[in-house]
Amino acid sequence: MSEARAHILATIRRALGRQAPSAEQAAALHRRLDAPEPNVIPARGQVDAPARIGLFIAEAERADATVARVATVNDVPRAVADYLAANNLPSVLKVAPAVADIPWSEQTALSAVAGVAGGDDPVGVTGAFAGVAETGTLVLLSGPDSPTTLNFLPDTHIVVLAAARIVGAYEDTWRSLRAAAGGDGPLPRTVNWITGPSRTADIEQTLLLGAHGPRRLHIVLVDGDDG
Amino acid sequence: MEATTRNFERNARKALADTKLQEALARLSHGFPAKRRQAIARLPEFEALRDAARDIKNHVLENLDFYLERFETRVGERGGQVHWARDAAEARSVILKICQDAGARTVTKSKSMVGEEIAINDHLEANGITPVETDLGEYIIQIRGEPPSHLIAPAIHLSKDQVAESFKEKHGQFPKDRSLEEPRALLDEARTVLRESFLEADVGMTGANMLVAETGTVVVVTNEGNADLTMSLPRVHIVIASLEKVVPTLDDAATLLRVLARSGTGQEITVYTTFSTGPRRPGDLDGPEAFHVVLLDNGRTTMLGGELHEMLRCIRCGACLNECPIYRAVGGHAYGWVYSGPMGAVLTPVLIGIEHAGDLPNASTLCGKCEDVCPVRIPLPRMLRHWRQRQFEGNQASAASRYGLKAWAFLARRPALYRLVVGPGVAVLGALGRRRGRFRRLPLAGGWTASRDLPAPEGRTFLALWRKRLAGRP
Numbered sequence: 001m002s003e004a005r006a007h008i009l010a011t012i013r014r015a016l017g018r019q020a021p022s023a024e025q026a027a028a029l030h031r032r033l034d035a036p037e038p039n040v041i042p043a044r045g046q047v048d049a050p051a052r053i054g055l056f057i058a059e060a061e062r063a064d065a066t067v068a069r070v071a072t073v074n075d076v077p078r079a080v081a082d083y084l085a086a087n088n089l090p091s092v093l094k095v096a097p098a099v100a101d102i103p104w105s106e107q108t109a110l111s112a113v114a115g116v117a118g119g120d121d122p123v124g125v126t127g128a129f130a131g132v133a134e135t136g137t138l139v140l141l142s143g144p145d146s147p148t149t150l151n152f153l154p155d156t157h158i159v160v161l162a163a164a165r166i167v168g169a170y171e172d173t174w175r176s177l178r179a180a181a182g183g184d185g186p187l188p189r190t191v192n193w194i195t196g197p198s199r200t201a202d203i204e205q206t207l208l209l210g211a212h213g214p215r216r217l218h219i220v221l222v223d224g225d226d227g
Numbered sequence: 228m229e230a231t232t233r234n235f236e237r238n239a240r241k242a243l244a245d246t247k248l249q250e251a252l253a254r255l256s257h258g259f260p261a262k263r264r265q266a267i268a269r270l271p272e273f274e275a276l277r278d279a280a281r282d283i284k285n286h287v288l289e290n291l292d293f294y295l296e297r298f299e300t301r302v303g304e305r306g307g308q309v310h311w312a313r314d315a316a317e318a319r320s321v322i323l324k325i326c327q328d329a330g331a332r333t334v335t336k337s338k339s340m341v342g343e344e345i346a347i348n349d350h351l352e353a354n355g356i357t358p359v360e361t362d363l364g365e366y367i368i369q370i371r372g373e374p375p376s377h378l379i380a381p382a383i384h385l386s387k388d389q390v391a392e393s394f395k396e397k398h399g400q401f402p403k404d405r406s407l408e409e410p411r412a413l414l415d416e417a418r419t420v421l422r423e424s425f426l427e428a429d430v431g432m433t434g435a436n437m438l439v440a441e442t443g444t445v446v447v448v449t450n451e452g453n454a455d456l457t458m459s460l461p462r463v464h465i466v467i468a469s470l471e472k473v474v475p476t477l478d479d480a481a482t483l484l485r486v487l488a489r490s491g492t493g494q495e496i497t498v499y500t501t502f503s504t505g506p507r508r509p510g511d512l513d514g515p516e517a518f519h520v521v522l523l524d525n526g527r528t529t530m531l532g533g534e535l536h537e538m539l540r541c542i543r544c545g546a547c548l549n550e551c552p553i554y555r556a557v558g559g560h561a562y563g564w565v566y567s568g569p570m571g572a573v574l575t576p577v578l579i580g581i582e583h584a585g586d587l588p589n590a591s592t593l594c595g596k597c598e599d600v601c602p603v604r605i606p607l608p609r610m611l612r613h614w615r616q617r618q619f620e621g622n623q624a625s626a627a628s629r630y631g632l633k634a635w636a637f638l639a640r641r642p643a644l645y646r647l648v649v650g651p652g653v654a655v656l657g658a659l660g661r662r663r664g665r666f667r668r669l670p671l672a673g674g675w676t677a678s679r680d681l682p683a684p685e686g687r688t689f690l691a692l693w694r695k696r697l698a699g700r701p
Contacts (some may be wrong), residue, residue, distance in 0.1 A: 036477065078607075191502035199498060205254045205383075
């Protein structure tokens with residue numbers, strides 16, 4: 001297909017009335033890529049820390065997620081057990097290795113196994129890289145301790161998020177990912193932005209939650225943990 | 228698929244008489260536009276974001292070769308592969324080869340308009356591979372053998388009974404007497420059926436909302452989560468994308484995402500926005516082993532630098548369809564091919580040839596609503612006028628409109644003659660219509676008066692009135 005490649009690039013250059021960008025033009029374009037600048041960031045994405053948490057919760061709830069707040073990470077199992085019991089849901093958890101250290105066994109009602117999701121796991125529990133206040137969006141990264149399928153296959157997705165990880169705008173997460181970039185670049189294989197549980201309105205515009213992904217998204221916000 | 232764009236008039240007549248379709252279109256007209264307005268009301272920066280989105284896309288188009296090469300380099304560095312395809316046939320054969328090399332029997336797909344454009348499903352099926360659409364709306368139209376009727380809501384033209392009928396026919400594994408009256412029951416049945424396909428597929432194929440040059444990343448948005456299951460469960464992930472989807476940086480992607488869902492469904496953002504970069508990494512517990520991106524041109528590079536250059540900014544949100552009085556009256560199928568509404572009327576002639584586009588450039592009142600709501604400010608009415616002009620110059624317009632326009636142009640360029648002809652005509656019509664102020668029926672204007680009255684002229688032409696007013700000035 002290199003013939004197609006050459007043809008397409010030549011057509012583009014002919015249409016733009018030039019050859020490949022000059023060294024000077026290319027340098028300017030590389031600068032734009034190497035030091036990316038944000039464009040317009042809405043004021044609502046630039047609020048300070050205490051207001052950010054409130055905004056994140058409000059926006060996540062607007063998108064039909066539910067949110068529980070706990071003081072420390074040790075309180076998470078109890079909050080999860082309470083949520084599952086209150087909603088009549090099975091208490092069998094498939095947890096991401098990243099959150100396997102949480103003392104799940106202290107809640108005798110829960111049984112937790114770490115690993116990837118199968119088609120029949122009812123509840124998946126994961127951590128999150130960040131929460132974005134402007135739209136109540138969770139940012140999850142794939143990796144050896146956080147398989148992507150856990151975010152999508154189980155009927156109920158529970159996300160444990162340290163309140164300190166809530167940022168204002170999407171661009172804040174790009175900045176921290178770039179700062180931590182290794183040899184594979186700033187991004188893992190998959191970055192998932194998740195805003196509420198899965199849904200469809202494809203039949204007569206009727207909004208229904210629980211299309212192919214989770215029917216419920218529950219966020220457990222940990223106040224006293226710095227992430 | 229075979230284009231029936233040439234039959235727009237016949238298609239439109241049929242659509243207007245289809246009561247089920249009219250009910251569906253009424254639901255659409257009340258849904259998306261109001262939600263869009265509400266979302267925008269919550270975001271004071273929306274107009275500034277539209278400007279920024281337009282500027283990003285303009286910058287990309289000016290440097291399209293650079294950004295495509297950079298995207299390709301980054302994809303390669305992360306272990307993926309980019310394939311270039313000049314046209315639909317090349318794209319189809321690249322995709323088929325990847326599927327065959329992977330020994331694929333089943334391919335799950337998340338909704339892709341480019342996939343529709345190149346008719347990839349038919350090609351895979353003809354070669355013994357089963358493609359399964361996983362977006363609920365797209366799944367419904369796949370089992371009914373229909374094209375999508377809307378950019379983001381492909382089954383918008385159907386009622387729930389029609390869907391239930393199709394499911395009863397297709398899903399023989401369930402009891403015949405089950406109730407499928409509620410949308411919930413239909414969704415749950417599709418979810419059960421498709422869950423198996425997700426788990427057994429060998430290849431997952433998705434479209435792309437954006438390609439990020441900075442990192443070699445593919446961005447896909449959905450509300451259902453079907454694209455994520457499509458790309459994370461099978462061994463191979465194929466992305467099919469048209470080449471104008473490239474954007475420079477992740478920050479630029481964030482800007483476009485802020486206008487995309489708000490313009491389309493009126494959501495603040497889609498439920499799932501997924502950034503995929505290459506195949507699974509060492510140590511990853513899931514994700515595909517291979518990652519391919521097929522970059523499709525299919526005539527788009529011929530739009531660069533020409534009258535339709537700005538159409539390449541389109542991000543496929545669907546806002547122009549939702550607001551268009553013609554789309555809302557006749558629905559997407561009347562347009563006769565894959566793309567519909569104002570964006571379809573502009574784009575389809577490029578992709579299938581203006582000689583096959585029939586009346587599409589006339590499928591508009593040029594009211595300008597599409598341009599008003601376009602998140603990247605594409606001057607769609609100007610482009611529709613461009614195609615009308617091309618049809619006129621290419622002698623493709625109907626004889627009546629050609630001669631009519633020629634006669635009018637002849638007069639309009641000769642002011643004295645114009646006044647001589649138009650003045651008495653207006654006077655006669657004015658006198659005839661003075662009593663009622665309008666005409667119920669008028670010779671030569673039957674097309675107009677069939678469905679509404681023609682207002683009667685006041686008796687004097689605008690020019691005559693203007694001259695009188697000037698003369699009367701102190």
